[in-house]
Amino acid sequence: MLSPCRAVRARATSPASYGPHARNPTPTAMTASADQALRTRAARVIPNGMYGHESTRLLPAAFPQFFQRAEGAHLWDADGRRLLDLMCSYGPNLLGHRHPQVEAAFQRQLAQGDAMTGPAPVMVDLAEALVAQVAHAGWAMFCKNGTDATTMAVTVARAHTGRRQVLVAHGAYHGAAPWCTPGPAGVVAEARAHLGRFTYNDAASLDAAADAAGDDLAAVLVAPYRHDAFADNTPCDPAFARHARALCSARGALLIVDDVRAGFRLARDCSWAPLGAQPDLSAWGKAIGNGHPISALLGSDACRAAAGQIYATDSFWFAAAPMAAALATLQLLRETDYLERIVALGTRLRDGLAEAAQRHGWALKQTGPVQMPQWLFDDDPDFRIGFGFAEEMLARGVYVHPWHNMFLNAAMTEADIDAAVAAADGALAVLQARRGMLRPHPVVVQRLGLRVVD
Numbered sequence: 115m116l117s118p119c120r121a122v123r124a125r126a127t128s129p130a131s132y133g134p135h136a137r138n139p140t141p142t143a144m145t146a147s148a149d150q151a152l153r154t155r156a157a158r159v160i161p162n163g164m165y166g167h168e169s170t171r172l173l174p175a176a177f178p179q180f181f182q183r184a185e186g187a188h189l190w191d192a193d194g195r196r197l198l199d200l201m202c203s204y205g206p207n208l209l210g211h212r213h214p215q216v217e218a219a220f221q222r223q224l225a226q227g228d229a230m231t232g233p234a235p236v237m238v239d240l241a242e243a244l245v246a247q248v249a250h251a252g253w254a255m256f257c258k259n260g261t262d263a264t265t266m267a268v269t270v271a272r273a274h275t276g277r278r279q280v281l282v283a284h285g286a287y288h289g290a291a292p293w294c295t296p297g298p299a300g301v302v303a304e305a306r307a308h309l310g311r312f313t314y315n316d317a318a319s320l321d322a323a324a325d326a327a328g329d330d331l332a333a334v335l336v337a338p339y340r341h342d343a344f345a346d347n348t349p350c351d352p353a354f355a356r357h358a359r360a361l362c363s364a365r366g367a368l369l370i371v372d373d374v375r376a377g378f379r380l381a382r383d384c385s386w387a388p389l390g391a392q393p394d395l396s397a398w399g400k401a402i403g404n405g406h407p408i409s410a411l412l413g414s415d416a417c418r419a420a421a422g423q424i425y426a427t428d429s430f431w432f433a434a435a436p437m438a439a440a441l442a443t444l445q446l447l448r449e450t451d452y453l454e455r456i457v458a459l460g461t462r463l464r465d466g467l468a469e470a471a472q473r474h475g476w477a478l479k480q481t482g483p484v485q486m487p488q489w490l491f492d493d494d495p496d497f498r499i500g501f502g503f504a505e506e507m508l509a510r511g512v513y514v515h516p517w518h519n520m521f522l523n524a525a526m527t528e529a530d531i532d533a534a535v536a537a538a539d540g541a542l543a544v545l546q547a548r549r550g551m552l553r554p555h556p557v558v559v560q561r562l563g564l565r566v567v568d
């Protein structure tokens with residue numbers, strides 16, 4: 115996820131050059147606000163006031179940390195400001211925040227019982243629905259987070275093969291457990307001792323990593339496409355997907371697709387199914403409950419026995435209400451044009467933004483699938499332009515991300531997209547005027563190992 119030390123030019127690097135008291139004026143500089151008051155209280159009782167990927171530490175200073183509510187395509191921050199949400203909770207929100215059918219199913223089950231002494235019948239309904247939906251799947255196991263599902267996938271692969279080595283792509287994110295977290299603090303080398311690395315979309319590098327693993331190769335774990343943060347996103351080459359499939363079959367290893375982020379946003383099946391490569395295992399999370407906490411590991415019949423051998427459990431994994439939400443979500447995936455809709459909306463957004471960028475003289479790179487867009491600027495090694503753009507979009511009521519891919523949801527309308535494009539038009543115009551005053555974000559500089567040379 116993080117690039118090696120790179121030299122970049124900058125005018126200032128001290129923390130004072132960025133943040134609420136930055137010398138460059140931010141359009142929505144934080145005044146005394148409900149958000150600020152919550153941050154002050156949080157700083158006393160929560161490490162760093164907030165942690166993890168939803169912390170604003172790596173976002174422009176003006177970004178709100180706390181939100182009151184969400185509905186359809188919009189979020190309301192702690193100060194009541196309404197924002198078009200192009201992050202969709204970092205993925206979980208696929209059909210729109212608080213989709214009425216999903217919420218009704220959730221509430222119905224909640225009224226009956228949620229975390230009980232054993233699962234509710236809905237667990238079987240949901241497993242049947244997922245097995246029917248995802249072509250490679252013969253069985254399903256449920257958990258809460260994407261990390262649970264990827265961790266369980268790796269464990270099943272090792273149990274099935276009796277081997278240790280798992281190959282993952284350089285820069286890929288598969289969760290926050292010690293074996294896969296990008297943050298080294300508190301992680302012992304032994305936790306990652308049996309991971310090999312390859313370059314995404316590079317068959318020769320996958321072969322070399324597999325050769326190095328030799329007869330200890332348990333699995334190849336891949337994202338559906340290269341959706342690394344801080345980088346342009348790249349589609350998966352179908353030849354690479356088929357090569358990975360063939361390599362795993364030839365060497366007796368399992369192929370795992372990590373569909374936690376992109377699952378059901380690219381296809382109504384596993385994301386690699388349209389590429390002609392069916393995995394043995396697929397990890398799901400985020401969108402499958404349309405915002406409710408549930409994730410899943412799906413597997414082929416060939417590795418069912420190993421899945422039955424591993425010790426996998428958690429106090430809340432069998433909670434019934436999120437399962438009911440997921441069942442209702444799956445029904446909507448089957449019965450609505452949600453996928454065609456987010457593709458059409460994403461295309462409208464991509465085209466409108468490209469025109470606006472051209473009009474204002476910006477080389478904006480729009481990569482990734484249109485329904486999961488990644489926006490980075492050319493010649494912006496320390497992301498200062500992207501941060502300035504995100505600030506300006508926020509000031510115009512649109513929540514966008516300066517270095518992570520975004521997400522569209524099916525509750526968005528053409529009018530929402532047109533509003534986002536109009537906001538971008540204004541933001542890109544103002545950004546030209548601010549260009550010389552933009553500063554790099556000190557935490558980004560530090561995290562990416564950028565050496566600011568000015």
Ligand SMILES: Cc1ncc(COP(=O)(O)O)c(C=O)c1O
Nearest residue numbers: 259260261287288289374375399
């Ligand atoms: C591809 C991928 N895998 C795994 C995970 C981990 O999921 P979670 O944060 O729900 O544990 C994520 C989360 O962003 C992800 O994007």
